[in-house]
Amino acid sequence: MAEIKSPKTSFKFNVTRQPAELIPPAGSTPYEVKELSDLDNAPQLRFLVVTVLAYKNHYGNNINKHCLHGTVHPAKVFKEAIAKALVSYYPFAGRVRAATGGRLVVECNGEGVLFIExxxxxxxxxxxxxxxxxxxICMTDLLHVVPGSDRILHTPLLLIQVTRLKCGGFIFALRLNHTMADATGVVQFFNAVAEFARGAESPSITPVWERNLLTAQPLLEINFDKNIEMHEIICRETVTRSLDxxxxxxxxxxxxxxxxxxxLPQSTRSFTRFDLVVAHLWRSRSIALYSDRNDVVQLKYPINIRSIVNPPLPKGYYGNAVKVLIAETTVGELFDKPLQYALELITSPKSKHNIKSSLLSNVNNLDNMFLISDTTKLGFDRLDFGWGQCASARHEGIYQGRNFVSFLAPFKHLNETGVLAPIHLPRPAMEKFVKIVTQFNTLSNL
Structure with missing residues (x-):
């Protein structure tokens, strides 16, 4: 394990923002109300996901030969491409409402997504x-939170900020209402945006709604009240927030x-990179964070079920299609037993869980839970809007103001691409975590 430190974390810079604007679809779209699936409706998915992509563009020095757009402000390219993509993906231009029995639906009204240049x-x-x-600390500069936009209901489903840098590169930051799509779905949408930005006439993948495929009991009649507020249906966070x-x-x-x-013993070398990284982080984090050996701790991690369900979901499905696997034990067991114990806990649920019962379990109490998601193969880092692939991709899960999920992301370091794992802990626990994670499993010299 090697800690990667943020460069110049204390440096200050100025950002000049244009007023936030709504980007509607570039063409006509139908007005309709679409029901979200059972997975989309899981209360535990009612949070916001932030993705930040960094792009180079030394066009003036002819360094970036992939650039198709010259010196034009990247925001102009994005606004036009997003508007075109929203014609096919028009539900993204709508608003989530609460319908009969508190179930969520999307009012496809074409109002648009929020955009900041x-x-x-x-x-x-x-x-x-x-x-x-x-x-x-820089996040509010790279993705300005438009007042009133950080709710689940009645607000734009996407917030996007494109910030041009003085070197000619730019940072593309987006915030997604998770009830609408999972990471695979949002990558599919922005692949369409990228195709339009590079001059395509239509997306290469036709979007598929069909949320009924993951819905047990469709609504017979949809009635919604635009006055219902988010806090009336969203999960409550009971964790005591740390100020440090x-x-x-x-x-x-x-x-x-x-x-x-x-x-590990010679006979157990077949674990994947994901298994090894997650087991090591979970074990180290649990020992650092909890003082009571009897504390029960959980590890949760989602897997894509598009090709697992029977029949498989159609190509182009962009709703939430994840199953969350759970490993559970006590702090004492993790401390006393070797890493292989944690590895076996992580890998065993993959064959034991029923795909049909794949809704997220309750996250009202985040104290004992470590939620980790692997984004290394999703393709965020391969999105090409006309400036080549991005230099780097980062992700955050935000639940009522708290970052509670660690997203594993690809990261280039010392001429190879490995995995970068962000860890968020109270300061005293972080100090213990760094010592533990660099001591266990012969990693103290790394």
Whole structure:
């Protein structure tokens, strides 16, 4: 394990933002009310997901030969491409409402998504270049929270800010209402945006709604009240918030993975990279965070079920289609037993859980839960809007103002691409975590 530190985390920069505007579909779209699936309706998915992509564009120096747009402000390209993509993906331009019995639906009214054009007097190199890592303090500059937009109901489903940097590169930040789509779905939408930005006439993948495929009991009649507020249906957070939370980034490359494997018995070397990283993080985090050996701790991690359900979901389905697997034990068991114990807990649910019962379990109490999601193969880092692939991609899950999920992301370090794991803990626990995670499993010299 190697800790990757944010470059110049204390540096200040100025951002000039244009007023937020709504981007509606570029063409006519039907007005209708669409029902969200049972998975979309899971109360535990009523949170916001932030993705930040950094792009190079040294067009003037002819360094980025992939650039198709010259020196035009990237915001102009994005606004036009998003408007075109919203014709096919018109539900994204609508609003989530609460319908009969509190179930969620989408009013497809064509109002549009929120967009902010911005400029910043900072370079991508100051953020780390190819190793772009933003400090959470910078987040409000890179993605301005438009007042009143951070709710689940009655607000735009996407908030996007494109910030041009003084080096010619830019940062593309988006916030998604998770009830509408999972990571695979939002990548599909922005692949369509990227295709339009590169000159395509239509998306290569036709979007498929068909949320009925994951709905047991469709609504017979849809009635909704636009006056119902988010807090009347959203899960309550019962965790005591720490005023001194710390975020750190930890890198796992081939050297680190080999070190973890070397600590295991010869007969158990078939675990995947994901298994090894997650088991090591969960074990270290649990021991660092909890003082009572009898505390029960959970690890939750989603898997894509598009090809697992019978029949498989059609190509182009962009709703939530994830099953969350759960591993559970006590802090004492994790402390006393070798890493192999945690690995076996993580891998065993994959064959034991019923896909049909795949709704997320209750997250009202986040104290004992470590939620981790693997984005390394989803394709965020391959999105090409005409400037080539992005230099770096980062993700955050925000639940009532708290970052509670760790997203594993691809990361280039020392001429290889490994896995970057963000960890968010109270400061005293983080200090213990760093010591533990670098001591266990022969990783103390990394």
């Amino acid at each position: 911005a400029d910043a007097n900072v370079t991508l190199d100051e953020f780390g270049g190819d190793q772009f890592i933003y400090d959470p 939370m710390v975020s750190k980034y930890f890198y796992f490359g081939s050297t680190q993975i080999a070190a973890i494997r070397s600590s």
